Amino acid sequence: MALSSDLDGALARARMLFAMLAAPTLRAGLGARLTGSAVDEDPGVRGPLSALDWLDAEGRIDLDTVxxxxxxxxxxxxxxxxxxxxxxxxxxxxxxxxxEVSCRIVRTVFERVGPGRRLGEPELNAALAMFTANVPVVRRDAVDAGVLARTADGGSYWLAADQ
Structure with a gap:
């Protein structure tokens, strides 16, 4: 269906638009450009607005991109x-x-396998590998943060809240 690069572009456009909407001068400049009245834009507004690949300087919208x-x-x-x-x-x-990212990954894994389960290290590693290439760091981060508990030998892991 959609490619990851399309998703990256869509997220970049959304982030950029919402960042502009949060800044009063950029919000006003965007409104002026969209209504076609942006003749005398401040360079501090014109620059950021020029980064919008779906809106040209005359206020025309690329509907296909939108x-x-x-x-x-x-x-x-x-x-x-x-x-x-x-x-x-x-x-x-x-x-x-x-x-923070590691703990979110671990919580997501346990949401899917069941929060009350205990997983062996190979089973946990396989589940974490679905989300990250750096399985040992994610596992260690989650243990260090107290989100993931384990047996002394590291053979079994569970969510710390489920002890």
């Missing part, structure tokens, strides 16, 4: 998105951000 973006964003909310979006190849460099 429709494709809307379709991709809708796809992201479907259950089919798991078949398109790949796993994380890299974790954030920041330790706290890495732990």
């Amino acid at each position: 429709r494709a973006t809307a379709e991709s964003l809708g796809f992201l909310r479907s259950d089919q998105v798991l078949l398109e979006v790949g796993r994380l190849e890299e974790l954030p460099v920041d330790i706290e951000e890495s732990r």
Whole structure:
């Protein structure tokens, strides 16, 4: 169906649009451009607005791009998105951000296999590998954060809340 690059582009457009809507001068500039009254735009507004690949300087909208973006964003909310979006190849460099992502991955795994289950290390590794290329770091981050508990020998893992 949709390709990951289409999804990346749709997310980039949505993030950019919402960031502009959050800034009063950019919001006003966007409104002026959309209504065709953006003749004397401030360079600080014109620059960011020029990054919108679906809106030209005269206020004309590329409807094909807008429709494709809307379709991709809708796809992201479907259950089919798991078949398109790949796993994380890299974790954030920041330790706290890495732990946050790792814990979310572990919680997602246990939501799917059942929160009360205990998983052997090979079983847990296989489940984590569906989400990340860096299985040992995710497992260790989740243990260090107290989200994932394990036996002393590391042979069995479970959500810490389920002890």
